[in-house]
Amino acid sequence: MSSIIQLLPDHVANQIAAGEVVQRPASVVKELLENAVDAKATDIKLIIKDAGKSLVQVIDNGVGMTVTDARLCFARHATSKIRQAEDLFSLGTKGFRGEALASIAAIAHMEMKTKQDQDELGTHIIIEGSKFVSQEVAVLPKGTSFAVKNLFFNIPARRNFLKSDTVEFRHVMDEFQRVALAHPNIHFSFYHNGSELYNLPAAGYRQRIVGIMSGKTNEKLVPVNEDTDIISIQGFVCKPEFAKKNRGEQFFFVNDRFIKSGYLHHAVMAAYDGLLKDGCQPSYFLYLQVPPNTIDINIHPTKTEIKFDDEQALYAILRASIKHSLGQFNVAPVLDFDRDANLDTPYHYKDVEAEVPTIQVDGTFNPFTDDKTNQHYSKAASGSTGYSSGSSFSSSSGSSSSRSSYAGYSRKVEPTASWESLYVGLDVENPESIESSPFTFENEEVTSSLFNDDEVEQATHKTYQIHKKYIVSPIKSGMIIVDQQRAHQRILYEQFLLNMTVNQASSQQLLFPLDLFYSSSEMKLIEELKPSLETTGFVFDNAQTDHVVISGIPVNITESEVSQVIEQLLSDLQDGIPANSYSQNDTIAKSMAKSLAVKTGSYLTEKEQDNLVNGLFACKDPNISPFQKPTFITMRVEDIDKKFAL
Numbered sequence: 051m052s053s054i055i056q057l058l059p060d061h062v063a064n065q066i067a068a069g070e071v072v073q074r075p076a077s078v079v080k081e082l083l084e085n086a087v088d089a090k091a092t093d094i095k096l097i098i099k100d101a102g103k104s105l106v107q108v109i110d111n112g113v114g115m116t117v118t119d120a121r122l123c124f125a126r127h128a129t130s131k132i133r134q135a136e137d138l139f140s141l142g143t144k145g146f147r148g149e150a151l152a153s154i155a156a157i158a159h160m161e162m163k164t165k166q167d168q169d170e171l172g173t174h175i176i177i178e179g180s181k182f183v184s185q186e187v188a189v190l191p192k193g194t195s196f197a198v199k200n201l202f203f204n205i206p207a208r209r210n211f212l213k214s215d216t217v218e219f220r221h222v223m224d225e226f227q228r229v230a231l232a233h234p235n236i237h238f239s240f241y242h243n244g245s246e247l248y249n250l251p252a253a254g255y256r257q258r259i260v261g262i263m264s265g266k267t268n269e270k271l272v273p274v275n276e277d278t279d280i281i282s283i284q285g286f287v288c289k290p291e292f293a294k295k296n297r298g299e300q301f302f303f304v305n306d307r308f309i310k311s312g313y314l315h316h317a318v319m320a321a322y323d324g325l326l327k328d329g330c331q332p333s334y335f336l337y338l339q340v341p342p343n344t345i346d347i348n349i350h351p352t353k354t355e356i357k358f359d360d361e362q363a364l365y366a367i368l369r370a371s372i373k374h375s376l377g378q379f380n381v382a383p384v385l386d387f388d389r390d391a392n393l394d395t396p397y398h399y400k401d402v403e404a405e406v407p408t409i410q411v412d413g414t415f416n417p418f419t420d421d422k423t424n425q426h427y428s429k430a431a432s433g434s435t436g437y438s439s440g441s442s443f444s445s446s447s448g449s450s451s452s453r454s455s456y457a458g459y460s461r462k463v464e465p466t467a468s469w470e471s472l473y474v475g476l477d478v479e480n481p482e483s484i485e486s487s488p489f490t491f492e493n494e495e496v497t498s499s500l501f502n503d504d505e506v507e508q509a510t511h512k513t514y515q516i517h518k519k520y521i522v523s524p525i526k527s528g529m530i531i532v533d534q535q536r537a538h539q540r541i542l543y544e545q546f547l548l549n550m551t552v553n554q555a556s557s558q559q560l561l562f563p564l565d566l567f568y569s570s571s572e573m574k575l576i577e578e579l580k581p582s583l584e585t586t587g588f589v590f591d592n593a594q595t596d597h598v599v600i601s602g603i604p605v606n607i608t609e610s611e612v613s614q615v616i617e618q619l620l621s622d623l624q625d626g627i628p629a630n631s632y633s634q635n636d637t638i639a640k641s642m643a644k645s646l647a648v649k650t651g652s653y654l655t656e657k658e659q660d661n662l663v664n665g666l667f668a669c670k671d672p673n674i675s676p677f678q679k680p681t682f683i684t685m686r687v688e689d690i691d692k693k694f695a696l
């Protein structure tokens with residue numbers, strides 16, 4: 051039998067290797083940007099079209115290449131960055147595999163222009179699917195430009211595998227931000243479909259972070275600085291009160307390379323121990339320098355993971371230095387959420403001797419004279435509940451401010467709304483007086499809309515909250531146990547969905563419009579979501595590159611909940627906005643229901659419990675939460691009997 055093993059032709063081998071290096075346009079962006087950094091450029095321009103699917107171009111003013119290198123750089127394992135395996139332990143560059151250009155050239159149309167400073171003329175090469183199409187001498191500025199067009203043109207399966215432009219753009223943005231954050235001393239600019247997204251002059255770490263994230267970031271940052279034999283740490287962590295629900299802005303750089311490390315992340319979180327609200331994540335931008343021979347960056351093909359020699363020591367140093375910074379910048383006391391600020395001494399009274407009060411006595415005062423002027427207080431007190439009339443029960447989510455406004459509301463209304471109290475003092479001997487009471491009618495109406503198949507024993511209708519989690523209520527056949535959080539999610543979800551599809555949501559005008567700051571990638575999402583958000587009742591006055599002005603909000607949201615709602619939404623949409631409007635609305639309604647629903651652990655007044663059960667059974671689909679979990683269970687009397695029979 052003849053032998054069957056053959057060496058694969060280079061272009062096939064390159065195509066296969068490309069699978070490892072190039073997953074999507076963002077991979078090309080990363081490789082080209084890193085090459086430009088390695089070429090010691092001080093000015094790097096990134097230009098993309100259609101989220102990088104049609105074009106990724108990187109122009110740098112670095113050292114450029116000779117004619118020979120210009121040709122050689124497309125060969126596999128062609129690199130100028132290491133000569134032997136040992137060099138890996140003293141690596142000072144991003145690249146070292148010599149694979150990127152060969153891989154990209156195998157699966158795209160590529161054009162390269164490069165010139166070294168001392169040369170008169172440069173080299174212009176076109177290569178398509180590993181085949182050299184042309185090579186010319188050209189008049190060029192110093193530096194190198196790579197343009198990569200029609201990615202995966204010869205591998206349709208891979209091209210089809212690419213996600214929507216929104217998703218691919220997000221990946222590109224991530225890569226750009228990582229490289230730009232790692233190298234603040236380089237001037238970066240970034241253009242997408244002809245518009246400039248970033249123009250970041252050379253600066254220090256702080257300015258670069260602020261330039262990339264948003265103007266408001268500056269005041270949130272606390273510097274971290276530590277220098278030891280095995281590691282030096284520079285950078286910033288965010289004050290705990292600005293922690294967010296999502297993990298978007300967390301960056302570690304080791305020797306100027308963005309890395310991911312669950313272990314080091316844990317060290318940061320440990321430093322914040324006790325300072326963060328539940329489920330919140332701090333932003334951080336931490337730049338670690340370690341001797342290159344104490345790390346191995348070679349363990350992951352796309353090189354975002356890293357192995358350290360002495361992880362435990364790094365963990366301890368990182369945690370301690372962040373803790374120290376948070377303490378030093380006096381962040382900790384601000385975080386005492388339970389402390390009553392009213393009890394603090396106002397700043398200007400500090401260190402001032404207390405004055406002995408002087409007492410003035412009105413010798414003519416006689417408490418028994420009938421002086422009407424003393425009575426004005428009662429009216430003022432009853433008018434100051436501070437409740438905003440647009441809200442319904444659904445506005446009373448877990449946030450403390452809205453809960454207290456609701457408490458104000460119930461205090462005011464309870465005497466008439468709580469129907470049991472209507473009977474107090476009524477003449478029970480004379481039942482007509484009850485029947486003629488208008489409130490009796492109201493009570494019947496409520497219960498009948500709640501369980502129209504007469505499941506409720508009206509006279510004993512009552513709800514109880516147990517463990518701040520479930521609402522229990524007797525029904526004719528036994529009892530019903532409602533999960534308060536899921537039930538409220540269902541109610542809100544249907545409300546939002548209805549508003550969005552019927553498109554008649556009313557909104558409350560804000561007296562003082564909210565000005566909210568976001569990173570430019572978040573702003574892009576908000577821009578895209580705007581039409582859908584408007585159907586829920588949001589009114590956007592103005593959206594700039596880094597902030598948005600909101601002048602109206604849906605009626606069932608309070609002002610203080612707005613930023614939380616949008617943040618949750620951005621975090622839920624991190625993997626992209628659904629393509630069709632139906633699922634887009636669905637996602638938004640779900641996300642808003644999730645952030646606004648009353649949480650497990652919240653105490654509900656009797657009226658709130660009642661409204662919740664009412665609201666749930668007025669829903670189209672009361673049985674399950676928007677996240678497909680049961681909202682209530684019932685227990686029949688027989689089931690209970692059985693338990694007692696044991």
Ligand code: ADP
Pocket residue numbers: 081085086089110112113114115123128129130131144145146147148149150151152193194
């Ligand atoms: P690596 O970066 O791992 O060496 P690449 O395939 O990315 O491999 O690049 C191959 C070689 O091409 C590099 O080692 C470098 O010498 C040269 N090169 C690539 N991009 C540039 C650039 N922008 N400027 C100058 N030289 C470059």
Ligand code: MG
Pocket residue numbers: 081084085144145146148150151
């Ligand atoms: Mg490279």
